[in-house]
Amino acid sequence: MAWPDRHRLLPFLTWLPRQTRASARRDLLVGLSGAILALPQSIAYALIAGLPAEYGLYAAIVPVMVACLWGSSWHLICGPTAAISIVLYASVSPLAVAGSSDYITLILLLTFLAGVFQWLLGLLRFGALVNFVSQSVVLGFTLGAAVVIALGQLPNLLGMNLPSQATALKTLQHLLEHAGEVDWPSLLLGLGTVLLGAAVKMLRPRWPGLLITLTLASLLAWSLPGLFGHVQLVPGFIGQLPPLSPLPLLDLELILRLLPSAVAVGMLGLVTSLSIARSLSSHSEQLIDANQEIRAQGLSNMVGGFFSGYLSSGSFTRSGLSYDAGARSPLAGVFAALWVTLFAVTGAGLIAHIPIPAMAGSILLICWGLVDHRAIRALFRVSRSEFLVMALTGAATLLLELQTAIYAGVLASLFFYLKRTSRPRVQQSREGDADVLRVGGSIFFGASHYLQVRLQRCQGPQVVIDARQINFIDYSGVDMLHREARRLGRAGGSLTLQRARPQVIEELHKLEGAANCPIRFED
Incomplete structure (x- = not known):
C-alpha cells in the first residue's frame, strides 16, 4: 500500500x-x-x-x-x-x-x-x-x-x-x-x-x-x-x-x-x-x-x-x-x-x-x-464540420483576446460534447486469443479517450471491436483507432473491426486510404 x-x-x-x-x-x-x-x-x-x-x-x-x-x-x-x-x-x-x-x-x-x-x-x-x-x-x-x-x-x-x-x-x-x-x-x-x-x-x-x-x-x-x-x-x-x-x-x-x-x-x-x-x-x-x-x-x-x-x-x-x-x-x-x-x-x-x-x-x-499541418489536412478530409470548428477557433484566437478565444473554444467543445454521449457502452470479453470489445455508441472526441484507455487495458495484442452499434466516428476517433492499431501492430498484434457499418469504414479509410489503413475489417 x-x-x-x-x-x-x-x-x-x-x-x-x-x-x-x-x-x-x-x-x-x-x-x-x-x-x-x-x-x-x-x-x-x-x-x-x-x-x-x-x-x-x-x-x-x-x-x-x-x-x-x-x-x-x-x-x-x-x-x-x-x-x-x-x-x-x-x-x-x-x-x-x-x-x-x-x-x-x-x-x-x-x-x-x-x-x-x-x-x-x-x-x-x-x-x-x-x-x-x-x-x-x-x-x-x-x-x-x-x-x-x-x-x-x-x-x-x-x-x-x-x-x-x-x-x-x-x-x-x-x-x-x-x-x-x-x-x-x-x-x-x-x-x-x-x-x-x-x-x-x-x-x-x-x-x-x-x-x-x-x-x-x-x-x-x-x-x-x-x-x-x-x-x-x-x-x-x-x-x-x-x-x-x-x-x-x-x-x-x-x-x-x-x-x-x-x-x-x-x-x-x-x-x-x-x-x-x-x-x-x-x-x-x-x-x-x-x-x-x-x-x-x-x-x-x-x-x-x-x-x-x-x-x-x-x-x-x-x-x-x-x-x-x-x-x-x-x-x-x-x-x-x-x-x-x-x-x-x-x-x-x-x-x-x-x-x-x-x-x-x-x-x-x-x-x-x-502548427500540425498534417492533422489539419487530415481533419479537412475526415470531417468538414470539425474543420469549420477548427477554423472558427483559430479565427477567434486572431480576432479576440487570447483568453477570450480559449473560453470560446471550450464552450464550443462543451456544445458538441452535450450533443453526444462521452462514455459509450463497452462490454469486454475474452474469446480465444483475442479481447473482444462490444461498443454501444459513437466514437467521437469526448469518447475516444475513454475507449483508448479501454483498448490499452486489454491483456493481449489481438483486439477485436464489435462495431455493429457504432453509428458515427469523427476525426478524433479515426485518429485514435489508427494510432492504437499501429501500437498493437508494433507489439505483433492487430486491431480488427467486426461488422462495421459502411460509413464507419469509409471514415477510417479517409485518413490514409484503404491500402494503408492499419485496421482490419471482418464481416
Whole structure:
C-alpha cells in the first residue's frame, strides 16, 4: 500500500528511475536550449506584467521545476507567458503603482490564490473537463496562438520599438502603420537566423538549432559593429537566486478583493496548459493525467508565490521547443530551470549579447513547428464540420483576446460534447486469443479517450471491436483507432473491426486510404 501513496505524492518517482545517461544528456541539452529561449522571454513578460525584469526569471525557476516534477506531461514547460502577464497587469494595476513593492506583493498574493484554486480543482478531479475540448478546437487554438506569437515577434524582427497590442489584428494594423520604420540590419539578422535555423533543422535535426543560431548571430553582431552596432540586444540584469517573499495571507479583505481575478486568471492558466499538453500528447502518443496536471499547476503557483515567481502556465514556445528538440522526459524542464538559475547568477553578461531580432527569428521557427499541418489536412478530409470548428477557433484566437478565444473554444467543445454521449457502452470479453470489445455508441472526441484507455487495458495484442452499434466516428476517433492499431501492430498484434457499418469504414479509410489503413475489417 505504501508504493501507490508514495507515487501519488511524488509522481516523478514513476519516471525518474528509468532515466539513462543518454536520455539525461539529451534532456540536459534540450534544457539548455529552453533556458536560452526562456531568459529573454521571461524578462519581456515581466515588463508586460508591470514587474521588474528579474521577476520574470524567478517565475522561470521554482514554478517550472515544481510543475515538471509533479505534472504528467513529458513536454509541457510552464513559466511566464504573454497572455497571463497582460491579464495580471489589467487586474492589479488599478490597485497599486506598477513596479512598486505593494504592486509586487499583490501580484504574488494573486499568484498564490490562483494556485490554491487550481490545486483544489485537481483534488476535486475536474481534469475530465479536458476531454470536452475536441481535437479540432485544439488544432485551431494552436494554429491561432502560433500566429499571434509570430505577429508579436515581427516588430522585434524588423527592428521596431512598438507597444504590445491586445489582439493579432491590432498588431498587424500597427505594423502596417509603421512600415516605413523598418531597420534593415535588424531584418537581415533576423531573416538570417530564420534561414540558418531552418537549414539546421532540415539537415541536422538532432543538433541544438536554437543554440547554434543564437550563438552565431551574437558573434556576427559583435564582429561587425559598424553594421549591427545599433541593433537592440536582450536587456542586461543583475542576477541572483529567487528571494523568499512573505505574503499577507491573513489580510482577508485583500484576499477577497483579489479572489475574482485569481479565479479568472487561474482558469486561463489551466485551459492554456491543458490545451498545450493535449496538443503535444497527440504527437507523442502519451496519455495525460489531467487531474495530476491540474494539481501540479496549482502546486507550482502556490510554491512559486513564496519564491517571488509570478503566475505561470504552459508556454507554447517553450513546450514546442521541448518536443521539437526531442526531450525524453520532464527532466528537460527541470534542467531548463537549473540553466536559468545558473545564467541568472553567473551569465547575465553573456545573455545581454543576444540580438533581439535573432531571438525573434528563432521564435518564428518554433511557431511554424507548432502548427500540425498534417492533422489539419487530415481533419479537412475526415470531417468538414470539425474543420469549420477548427477554423472558427483559430479565427477567434486572431480576432479576440487570447483568453477570450480559449473560453470560446471550450464552450464550443462543451456544445458538441452535450450533443453526444462521452462514455459509450463497452462490454469486454475474452474469446480465444483475442479481447473482444462490444461498443454501444459513437466514437467521437469526448469518447475516444475513454475507449483508448479501454483498448490499452486489454491483456493481449489481438483486439477485436464489435462495431455493429457504432453509428458515427469523427476525426478524433479515426485518429485514435489508427494510432492504437499501429501500437498493437508494433507489439505483433492487430486491431480488427467486426461488422462495421459502411460509413464507419469509409471514415477510417479517409485518413490514409484503404491500402494503408492499419485496421482490419471482418464481416
